[in-house]
Amino acid sequence: MFFLPLFVAVIHSLVAFLALQNLLDFNIWQNVGIVIGIFIAVQAVYYFFVKYQYLKQLRRIMK
Secondary structure, X not given: OOOHXXXXXXXXHHHHHXXXXXXHOOOOHHHHHHHHHHHHHHHHHHHHHHHHHHXXXXXXXXX
């Protein structure tokens, strides 16, 4: 469930960039791939950080 908003955002961005490409009439897919890739990487790092902090807190409470 954590990554569901990410997938919705990526799909929304792809549709928006497709419309932008048709409007401007040039290829933007390389830049789109870089931006979406960085966005996914940042979200993954955030997920693993939050997961680590949450599990650390649970282990401390369970002792």
